Amino acid sequence: MEFTNGSLKTKDMNKKDKIDLSVNFAGIKAPNPFWLASAPPTNSGYQIMKAFDAGWGGAVWKTLGMPTINVSSRYGSTNYRDTRIAGFSNIELISDRPLEDNLREMAEVKKHFPDHAVIASLMVDTRKEWEDIIKQVEDAGADGIELNFGCPHGMCERGMGSAVGQEPEVLKTIVEWVMEASNIPVITKLSPNISHIVDPGLAAVQGKTDAISLINTVKSIVGIDLDSYAPYPVVDGKGTNGGYCGPAVKPIALHMLKDLMQHPEIKNTPMSGIGGIETWRDVVEFILLGATSVQVCTAVMHYGFGIVRELESGLINFMEDKGYTTIYDFAGKALPNVTDWKHLNLKSEVKAKINEDKCIGCDLCYIACDDGAHQAIALPTDGSRIPTIIEKNCVGCNLCSLVCPVEDCITMEKFDDGTEHETWHELTESDRIPNTWNDDRAGGKGHYVPEPAEALKHKRKDKAGIK
Amino acid sequence: MAEYKRPDNEQEFKENFKQKKPLMNDTQAHYESSRCLFCYDAPCMDACPTGIDVPLFIKQIQTGNTDGAAKTIYDSNWMGNACGTICPTGVLCEGACVYNHQDVAPLLIGRLQNYATMSVIESGKQLYYPGEDTGKKVAIIGAGPAGISCACELRTLGYTVDIYEAKSQPSGLTVHGVAPYKISNEEVMAEMDYLQNQLGYNIIYNHPISTKEELTKLETGYSAIFIGVGLGITAPLNMTGENLKGVHGAVEFIEELRMKHSEMKIAQRVVVIGGGNTAMDAASGSARLGAEEVTLAYRRGKESMGAYDFEYDLAVSAGVKGLFNASPLEIVGGESVEGVRFVKTELVNGKLTNIDGSEFTVPCDMVIKATGQAKQGSLLSLIDKLTLDEKTRIVVNADTNQTTNPMYFAGGDAINGGAEVVNGAYDGKLAANGIHQWITQN
Numbered sequence: 001m002e003f004t005n006g007s008l009k010t011k012d013m014n015k016k017d018k019i020d021l022s023v024n025f026a027g028i029k030a031p032n033p034f035w036l037a038s039a040p041p042t043n044s045g046y047q048i049m050k051a052f053d054a055g056w057g058g059a060v061w062k063t064l065g066m067p068t069i070n071v072s073s074r075y076g077s078t079n080y081r082d083t084r085i086a087g088f089s090n091i092e093l094i095s096d097r098p099l100e101d102n103l104r105e106m107a108e109v110k111k112h113f114p115d116h117a118v119i120a121s122l123m124v125d126t127r128k129e130w131e132d133i134i135k136q137v138e139d140a141g142a143d144g145i146e147l148n149f150g151c152p153h154g155m156c157e158r159g160m161g162s163a164v165g166q167e168p169e170v171l172k173t174i175v176e177w178v179m180e181a182s183n184i185p186v187i188t189k190l191s192p193n194i195s196h197i198v199d200p201g202l203a204a205v206q207g208k209t210d211a212i213s214l215i216n217t218v219k220s221i222v223g224i225d226l227d228s229y230a231p232y233p234v235v236d237g238k239g240t241n242g243g244y245c246g247p248a249v250k251p252i253a254l255h256m257l258k259d260l261m262q263h264p265e266i267k268n269t270p271m272s273g274i275g276g277i278e279t280w281r282d283v284v285e286f287i288l289l290g291a292t293s294v295q296v297c298t299a300v301m302h303y304g305f306g307i308v309r310e311l312e313s314g315l316i317n318f319m320e321d322k323g324y325t326t327i328y329d330f331a332g333k334a335l336p337n338v339t340d341w342k343h344l345n346l347k348s349e350v351k352a353k354i355n356e357d358k359c360i361g362c363d364l365c366y367i368a369c370d371d372g373a374h375q376a377i378a379l380p381t382d383g384s385r386i387p388t389i390i391e392k393n394c395v396g397c398n399l400c401s402l403v404c405p406v407e408d409c410i411t412m413e414k415f416d417d418g419t420e421h422e423t424w425h426e427l428t429e430s431d432r433i434p435n436t437w438n439d440d441r442a443g444g445k446g447h448y449v450p451e452p453a454e455a456l457k458h459k460r461k462d463k464a465g466i467k
Numbered sequence: 468m469a470e471y472k473r474p475d476n477e478q479e480f481k482e483n484f485k486q487k488k489p490l491m492n493d494t495q496a497h498y499e500s501s502r503c504l505f506c507y508d509a510p511c512m513d514a515c516p517t518g519i520d521v522p523l524f525i526k527q528i529q530t531g532n533t534d535g536a537a538k539t540i541y542d543s544n545w546m547g548n549a550c551g552t553i554c555p556t557g558v559l560c561e562g563a564c565v566y567n568h569q570d571v572a573p574l575l576i577g578r579l580q581n582y583a584t585m586s587v588i589e590s591g592k593q594l595y596y597p598g599e600d601t602g603k604k605v606a607i608i609g610a611g612p613a614g615i616s617c618a619c620e621l622r623t624l625g626y627t628v629d630i631y632e633a634k635s636q637p638s639g640l641t642v643h644g645v646a647p648y649k650i651s652n653e654e655v656m657a658e659m660d661y662l663q664n665q666l667g668y669n670i671i672y673n674h675p676i677s678t679k680e681e682l683t684k685l686e687t688g689y690s691a692i693f694i695g696v697g698l699g700i701t702a703p704l705n706m707t708g709e710n711l712k713g714v715h716g717a718v719e720f721i722e723e724l725r726m727k728h729s730e731m732k733i734a735q736r737v738v739v740i741g742g743g744n745t746a747m748d749a750a751s752g753s754a755r756l757g758a759e760e761v762t763l764a765y766r767r768g769k770e771s772m773g774a775y776d777f778e779y780d781l782a783v784s785a786g787v788k789g790l791f792n793a794s795p796l797e798i799v800g801g802e803s804v805e806g807v808r809f810v811k812t813e814l815v816n817g818k819l820t821n822i823d824g825s826e827f828t829v830p831c832d833m834v835i836k837a838t839g840q841a842k843q844g845s846l847l848s849l850i851d852k853l854t855l856d857e858k859t860r861i862v863v864n865a866d867t868n869q870t871t872n873p874m875y876f877a878g879g880d881a882i883n884g885g886a887e888v889v890n891g892a893y894d895g896k897l898a899a900n901g902i903h904q905w906i907t908q909n
């Protein structure tokens with residue numbers, strides 16, 4: 001036993017034992033739900049072995065299919081407030097490495113890591129090609145197959161990727177071919193570039209897919225270069241639409257996952273959640289909406305495989321706090337609470353409260369509310385900069401609490417006593433909804449709004465006195 | 468006039484000894500943690516003597532997993548909270564942060580560390596449990612950072628641990644030596660309680676081990692013994708006047724200061740002799756206690772001082788005056804000290820030489836000798852086959868901290884001759900693993 005400085009981590013054998021992160025995802029077993037999405041981090045056996053060694057439980061191999069040629073200059077990003085990659089865009093195609101090399105490395109990875117999930121992502125054209133390639137990845141030892149119906153650039157121009165994902169009938173036919181040919185579990189990966197995710201979701205289920213993963217990247221243009229007038233990434237003076245991913249797309253992914261998980265014919269299909277996952281919290285949120293494995297690409301491209309340390313520690317800490325021992329204990333637990341707007345309680349009332357001791361007087365809440373919301377915050381007249389909430393005007397929209405830069409300074413306090421419950425749906429059923437232009441039953445009736453001319457009385461301070 | 472007014476009560480004491488690295492609030496921690504780049508193979512982690520996974524714990528703070536952040540810290544360093552505020556971070560983790568290369572302020576790693584650990588100390592959240600009982604017992608001499616860390620680690624490995632401590636409180640110099648503006652006594656003790664509550668080692672206070680018989684008893688009653696006795700009292704200067712009233716050792720002075728706070732007496736004019744960090748602490752402390760004039764006298768030039776620059780700057784900002792190239796000849800006075808007689812020095816061919824005829828006296832009412840701590844040689848000489856080096860440091864195997872007497876292990880100031888709390892924390896942990904390995908193999 002040899003210790004070098006810094007390698008002396010205390011082994012905590014008592015606690016973690018109780019928590020079992022392993023998953024059985026549609027028959028694909030893995031030591032944990034943290035998987036790498038099919039993308040550059042899974043381009044080679046070297047990367048996947050390194051990832052498993054770092055703690056990832058599964059990997060979906062970079063999509064295999066007919067050989068491609070890539071362009072040089074492939075990625076762009078949304079550098080929001082210097083986070084460098086708030087959103088990420090790429091114009092890369094599926095694997096450009098020879099199939100033979102990929103298969104050989106796949107077999108080697110399985111030899112070293114028999115208990116980790118290795119899933120082959122595939123994208124080909126004809127039925128014959130699907131049957132051929134499935135046979136080959138099965139022989140290489142893949143634990144499952146993922147069908148890439150998502151790539152929104154390049155491949156779709158050749159009739160594959162999102163071109164399939166956007167045509168439920170075609171998608172269903174291909175899933176049927178694959179199901180017939182495959183002896184290992186099949187995951188159908190969906191494209192978000194569609195109005196109703198349920199359509200391709202249902203087609204996949206009707207084609208008898210074993211599982212679904214989502215989302216692939218979102219069609220996008222992340223920005224325009226102001227010198228060459230071409231979209232990023234610029235290839236010799238031109239660009240094309242890319243696929244958007246990273247933290248910015250998480251809300252889209254969560255919503256689509258929820259739509260599938262609430263559909264009666266789809267909800268029993270195991271879901272692998274993808275899209276903007278970077279922290280333990282993201283993982284938990286996907287699981288709460290029903291995902292039982294998660295896949296990550298952009299966060300790994302930004303920080304490397306090491307981020308799995310944070311994912312694992314955070315997930316375990318959450319599970320300990322809540323008393324869960326497997327992820328199945330809480331998978332889908334938020335689904336009953338996601339409902340249609342018409343079922344929300346119209347009698348529930350919250351109002352903003354400013355903690356004067358914490359307030360630093362930036363007055364962002366004031367201007368946000370006055371210019372952007374409901375004129376429910378007043379500036380102080382005592383020379384301080386601590387604003388006050390005008391309770392009768394506050395509609396409880398949350399805006400001020402969202403812009404406030406101080407942790408827990410503006411809180412939204414419950415005002416109703418919790419005894420009343422009435423929804424738009426109930427109002428409709430009992431024929432009580434406002435239905436004339438100036439109906440007394442409308443929500444904004446009686447809400448105080450300053451007279452328009454009041455607006456002109458506001459003058460910004462002008463020290464120099466020059467107007 | 469002095470920079471500080473003499474503190475008459477605990478409130479005023481706290482003002483004068485205001486915490487240099489106060490606990491961050493949630494907003495501070497949120498903003499600060501958002502700056503961390505999560506560097507690969509991070510240099511900050513490398514620069515930490517205990518190798519804390521700094522980028523991980525900062526990311527955990529950022530994602531709201533503060534308990535997880537605390538665990539990441541304690542997994543590597545049982546003195547995690549104390550270290551966060553008292554480590555010389557500018558020369559350790561923060562000094563290595565990549566932002567320094569761009570002239571951007573480095574991450575406030577120490578304070579973020581403190582934020583995470585304080586949060587679990589306050590909530591009392593149990594992060595560790597004793598390991599399955601091995602049926603074996605280990606004795607530890609000294610409840611300083613090294614001893615406490617060794618005890619914690621041994622408990623997670625399933626050993627019964629008894630710590631024999633000469634004083635009445637744990638943490639060694641963390642509470643008795645470190646300057647009070649770096650950490651409060653309460654904060655040190657809160658971490659000590661937090662650890663002992665979850666891991667359950669025994670501390671036998673007011674129980675110095677000083678005789679051969681006691682050692683023999685330990686040798687027969689325990690499977691292994693860890694020596695974490697640190698260093699001894701301030702070493703003698705062997706100079707005329709050293710025994711006059713008003714002459715103090717720096718370590719003893721600071722210990723008294725930490726225990727008595729505003730009850731502590733300080734003279735009008737103080738001379739501190741020495742150029743190390745302890746000298747800076749003693750000088751700063753004197754000034755903050757309201758001494759009118761504090762002179763810090765060092766034999767060599769300012770650039771040769773052993774103290775960190777920031778420690779000297781801190782002393783100067785408290786009103787301390789530096790006197791360099793002045794070597795003390797004798798302490799003068801009748802019954803009580805009245806001054807220190809110095810001779811000026813210069814470097815001649817790289818050798819420090821006194822300048823003849825340049826003698827002068829600095830009048831004062833108090834002298835603090837900060838000229839190093841004596842070694843624990845007398846105790847160590849009672850242990851058979853224990854090899855000490857030429858500086859009376861215990862010789863150990865660098866991979867296990869095992870001494871030349873196989874049942875004894877050692878760490879902290881007793882093996883490094885005087886370093887930082889963070890080094891003691893690492894040593895104690897290393898030794899515990901060494902002990903485990905040795906016991907398992909025998």
Ligand SMILES: Cc1cc2nc3c(=O)[nH]c(=O)nc-3n(C[C@H](O)[C@H](O)[C@H](O)COP(=O)(O)OP(=O)(O)OC[C@H]3O[C@@H](n4cnc5c(N)ncnc54)[C@H](O)[C@@H]3O)c2cc1C
Pocket residue numbers: 553554555608609610611612613614631632633634637638639640641644645646649674675676677695696697698717718721744745748846878879880881885886887888889891
């Ligand atoms: C004035 C001063 C300021 C310092 N400031 C800092 C700082 O800002 N930051 C920092 O990181 N480090 C600082 N240090 C250094 C740091 O305190 C030590 O490196 C660290 O405490 C060493 O830990 P240890 O466990 O080896 O020994 P100690 O902390 O010395 O603990 C040894 C313990 O053993 C006990 N003991 C001794 N002999 C016996 C015996 N025979 N039987 C039983 N018990 C015994 C002692 O009572 C004590 O509790 C400072 C040191 C001094 C002197």
Ligand SMILES: Cc1cc2nc3c(=O)[nH]c(=O)nc-3n(C[C@H](O)[C@H](O)[C@H](O)COP(=O)(O)O)c2cc1C
Pocket residue numbers: 037038039040062063088089090092093094095121148150151189215216217245246247249274275276277295296297298299
């Ligand atoms: C550069 C790049 C290449 C990608 N290549 C593929 C691919 O070959 N097959 C595929 O199914 N998805 C591919 N994706 C999509 C990812 O697998 C994933 O669905 C998407 O990036 C969303 O996850 P994220 O937000 O964690 O990045 C790629 C993404 C990126 C950024």
Ligand code: SF4
Pocket residue numbers: 354355358359360361362363364365366385386387400403404405406409410
């Ligand atoms: S936004 Fe927050 S900090 Fe700023 S004025 Fe409003 S309450 Fe105060």
Ligand code: SF4
Pocket residue numbers: 514515516517518519521544550551552554556559560561576577580889
């Ligand atoms: S223990 Fe000290 S050196 Fe290590 S990271 Fe913490 S503050 Fe920095």
Ligand code: SF4
Pocket residue numbers: 502503504505506509510511512521522525563564565566574576
């Ligand atoms: S070097 Fe600085 S930025 Fe990089 S991981 Fe460490 S603290 Fe963060």
